[in-house]
Amino acid sequence: MSESMATIGAPHPGVASGKGSDAVIHPAWVRVTHWVNALAMVVMIGSGWRIYDASPLFPFVFPEQFTLGYGLAGALLWHFAAMWLLVVNGIVYVMLGFLSGRFRRKFFPIRPREIVSDLIAALTFRLSHNDLSVYNAVQKLLYVGVIGAGVVIILSGVAIWKPVQFQELTALFGGYDAARYVHFGAMAAIVGFLAVHVALALLVPKSLRAMIRGR
Amino acid sequence: MSRMRKKIPGVDPRLLTKDAAKLMPEPSRRLFLRGAASVGALAFLTGCDIVDGDTAEGALRVVSRFNDSVQAFIFDPTKLAPTYPESAITRPFPFNAYYAEDEAPEVDAADYALEVGGLVDNKKSWTLAELYALPQEKQITRHVCVEGWSAIGSWTGCPLRHFLRRIGADTRAKYVWFRCAEGYTNTIDMPTALHPQTQMTFKFENDILPRAYGFPMKIRMPTKLGFKNPKYVVAMEVTNEDRGGYWENQNYNWFSGL
Numbered sequence: 001m002s003e004s005m006a007t008i009g010a011p012h013p014g015v016a017s018g019k020g021s022d023a024v025i026h027p028a029w030v031r032v033t034h035w036v037n038a039l040a041m042v043v044m045i046g047s048g049w050r051i052y053d054a055s056p057l058f059p060f061v062f063p064e065q066f067t068l069g070y071g072l073a074g075a076l077l078w079h080f081a082a083m084w085l086l087v088v089n090g091i092v093y094v095m096l097g098f099l100s101g102r103f104r105r106k107f108f109p110i111r112p113r114e115i116v117s118d119l120i121a122a123l124t125f126r127l128s129h130n131d132l133s134v135y136n137a138v139q140k141l142l143y144v145g146v147i148g149a150g151v152v153i154i155l156s157g158v159a160i161w162k163p164v165q166f167q168e169l170t171a172l173f174g175g176y177d178a179a180r181y182v183h184f185g186a187m188a189a190i191v192g193f194l195a196v197h198v199a200l201a202l203l204v205p206k207s208l209r210a211m212i213r214g215r
Numbered sequence: 216m217s218r219m220r221k222k223i224p225g226v227d228p229r230l231l232t233k234d235a236a237k238l239m240p241e242p243s244r245r246l247f248l249r250g251a252a253s254v255g256a257l258a259f260l261t262g263c264d265i266v267d268g269d270t271a272e273g274a275l276r277v278v279s280r281f282n283d284s285v286q287a288f289i290f291d292p293t294k295l296a297p298t299y300p301e302s303a304i305t306r307p308f309p310f311n312a313y314y315a316e317d318e319a320p321e322v323d324a325a326d327y328a329l330e331v332g333g334l335v336d337n338k339k340s341w342t343l344a345e346l347y348a349l350p351q352e353k354q355i356t357r358h359v360c361v362e363g364w365s366a367i368g369s370w371t372g373c374p375l376r377h378f379l380r381r382i383g384a385d386t387r388a389k390y391v392w393f394r395c396a397e398g399y400t401n402t403i404d405m406p407t408a409l410h411p412q413t414q415m416t417f418k419f420e421n422d423i424l425p426r427a428y429g430f431p432m433k434i435r436m437p438t439k440l441g442f443k444n445p446k447y448v449v450a451m452e453v454t455n456e457d458r459g460g461y462w463e464n465q466n467y468n469w470f471s472g473l
Contacts, residue, residue, distance in 0.1 A: 055360070055363035074360065078275065080468065081277065163359065164438050164473040165294060165438075167297055171297075176357060
């Protein structure tokens, strides 16, 4: 505990300032792609909700003030513009994640036993966020999970956008109508992740700072 | 400290307090947070004028034109839309327009003549009897609406490419433009006009196309969104000029391919 406390590197006299204070937790490419992705996701979700409202899958609609785009046409313009940002940025992130070895180092291995113990620790308020450079098993699972949801939302989106030209992909999702449900489900998973992610980032502000300044 | 009693899963309250205490004295950290909060606030204001202003709309239209060319590139003129068995037909097949069903145009079959114009050798008009005499094919395909819903219908008629050959159309032209009885218009790209499943439709299932579905003629394109499939078609023109269309002129994507 004392060692990891030091890695926070707070500028308080008397607290040993370890190497962690200057060590980069998130390299620039992670921070840039993170915030570009955040912007793209906000636009995709906001416009996506407006598009959903034009033909709801479930007996509810999203309140218009939480949606993006002037009418369906405007929402579609936003959705099909931000998709390029989301996809290009996503490809850069995933490629660099693999090539740099960051995914391997940070996200793996994910051990079921650690997930259980970290989850119990989290739910009983004993999970530490002292060392931001190391993810706990629950974080690993969620980060890998949300990247997976990102892949599914892009592929199901393409399946809905081009059910003739990419009909094999659409068929893989169980057809056009089923692909809409998959697309919605992936959105719901991502929004669920976002709720937890944003809440915890605000509760542990140094994690937010690290994603801005890198350390 | 009392506020800390609200327990949040995954957060150690003791460590959190220490974090918070350390955060306070450093103004730069607070600036970061304030900045982040503003970004969040902006994100939640997305329905406002800032993002729906003329500048944003202009930029989005540029991207939409770019998406037209991407879709034209993706479009495979030989790739057929999936077809379905009779049992898959959506019944009743939905009526859809920007007006109510009882306001749909009523075209008089006796007076009807399809006007043909533009870059074609033979500009003579076509009566309904002449059109019905054209070779016909049936297709059971999925109609996908820009709103998201879809429905499977059965359409019978003459492949448009066959008709374009018959009238001596210059198929090197870029577009085919359609005008409808109620004033609806539509411009499509020539590759789509020549697609084997693009059809001048005269029948829904085995009956003459009812008024609700576009009597006397609809242009059925299973490779395009529903609004690109004009109904009550009274005129067509082969042209190199993009004349847009009813919805296309209201910011809906021009190509709208599937």
